[in-house]
Amino acid sequence: MLATYIPLGFEWPLQLCLSVSVVVYFISLPTRNVSQVDRLWTFLPTIYTAYFALLPYWPNEQAFFLAPYTPSALGITPGVYNPRALMMLAIIVTWMCRLSYNTYRRGLFNLKDEDYRWVVLRKQLHPVLFQLTNLVFIAFIQNFLLLGLGVPAYIAATQPPQPLQFRDYFVIGLSLVVLVTEFTADNQQFSFQTFKHTPKRYHEHFQWTGAQISWTAEEAERGFITRGLWAWSRHPNFFCEQSFWWIMNFACLPHVLSPTQLITALRDDSGELGQLGKTFLPSIALSALFFSSTLYTEAITASKYPAYKAYQSRVGMFNPLDTVVKGLRLALFGKRAEVERIVWGKGKSD
Structure with a gap:
């Protein structure tokens, strides 16, 4: 019955996603550490992308639970790969290498390490509510989001193959x-x-x-x-x-x-x-x-x-264009020099 609601081609990814969600949740209970998904974040989108990009490689029947396979009803021709899907896989492998290095460098691959935000949240919430958040959001929703990041590769892999344009x-x-800009920011x-x-x-x-x-x-x-x-x-x-x-x-x-x-x-x-x-x-x-x-x-x-609010008033959260707008707005009201003194000291030099 459940299989009728699963999009064709997502049978194996959903098996993996649900299995990982259950495992990370139960690991978090005795360890009192909910950063297990954080450690897998760098690998799971790459695994899902690789599965979809390599659909022509997998057998049409599943040998055992969690063994990747390509349902014959999907209409994928064995051995005929989509160049765009393979291109996306190569790019996302590069993304994985960058994120893995940064995760390693920050010590998050250490099984005892936990993201400081979860530590703060644990103190703010009742234990029952925190465990509900752990189960629903940290363990399951985040894992389904990571599965979703493989969807573009699925779309590309199920299109008629054509040379790269x-x-x-x-x-x-x-x-x-x-990716180079992101690595520079991380660095x-x-x-x-x-x-x-x-x-x-x-x-x-x-x-x-x-x-x-x-x-x-x-x-x-x-x-x-x-x-x-x-x-x-x-x-x-x-x-x-x-x-x-x-x-x-x-x-x-x-x-x-x-x-x-x-x-x-x-x-x-x-x-x-x-x-x-x-x-x-x-x-x-x-x-x-x-x-x-x-x-x-x-x-x-x-x-x-205390100075962070001044930083928020001068620099945009994400978009650099917002920073330009904020600077013009502060200048209009004659507050820019004072705010920049708090944010950059004697002045912005970079």
């Missing part, structure tokens, strides 16, 4: 620019936090080539990073992460959409464009998650560092 090479270039954050918490361990090699910043004792005392890419966005890494998955959503479309067609795709459930409009749901959900979680993160940060 100019727009595909544009996607490759744009994706790499976004600047890591070097600042190292300087702030363990100045004796700090060394310039912590910084990405071309993005070196000489941190000061004043900045360490302020408590949060405000220079480099962080002078243009309060969360440049989050901005890049969202941008990356939106690029993947557009990459899977069979042809370039005009603005009018895109609006139609998002509004209409009928027809080719209407069906493709559903592929944007994972990116919409991811952006909603980043927005809500960032609000919570910033509430914690603002409670620790």
Whole structure:
């Protein structure tokens, strides 16, 4: 009965998603650590993307539970791969390498490490309510979101194969620019936090080539990073992460959409464009998650560092264009110099 409600081609991904959700939840109970999904975040979207991109490789029958297979009803020709799906897999493997390195460097692969936001949330909620949040959101909703990030590869893999076009090479270039920018933001954050918490361990090699910043004792005392890419966005890494998955959503479309067609795709459930409009749901959900979680993160940060509210008033949360607008607005009311003195000390130098 349940199988009739599962989209064709999602049988195996749903098996894996539900299994992982159950496992991470039950591991979190005795360990009192709910960051298990955080440690898998870097791998699961790549696994789902690889499954869809390699649909022509898998057998048509499942040998055993959790063994990948391609239902024959999906109509995939064995051995005939979609170049665009393979391209997306290569890009997402590159994404995985960047995120895995940053996760390793921050120590999150340590099974005893837990994201500080979960620690704060545990103190704020009643134990029963926290465990409900753990079960519903942390263990299950996040895992289904990670499954959703593989949907663009599914859309690409189930289209008629055709050679890569100019727009595909544009996607490759744009994706790499976004990933390099995100890695630079991560690197600047890591070097600042190292300087702030363990100045004796700090060394310039912590910084990405071309993005070196000489941190000061004043900045360490302020408590949060405000220079480099962080002078243009309060969360440049989050901005890049969202941008990356939106690029993947557009990459899977069979042809370039005009603005009018895109609006139609998002509004209409009928027809080719209407069906493709559903592929944007994972990116919409991811952006909603980043927005809500960032609000919570910033509430914690603002409670620790008095100057953070000035930073919020001067620099945009994600979009650098918002930073420009904020600067003009503060200048209009004659407050820009004072706010920038709080945010950047003697002045913005990056």
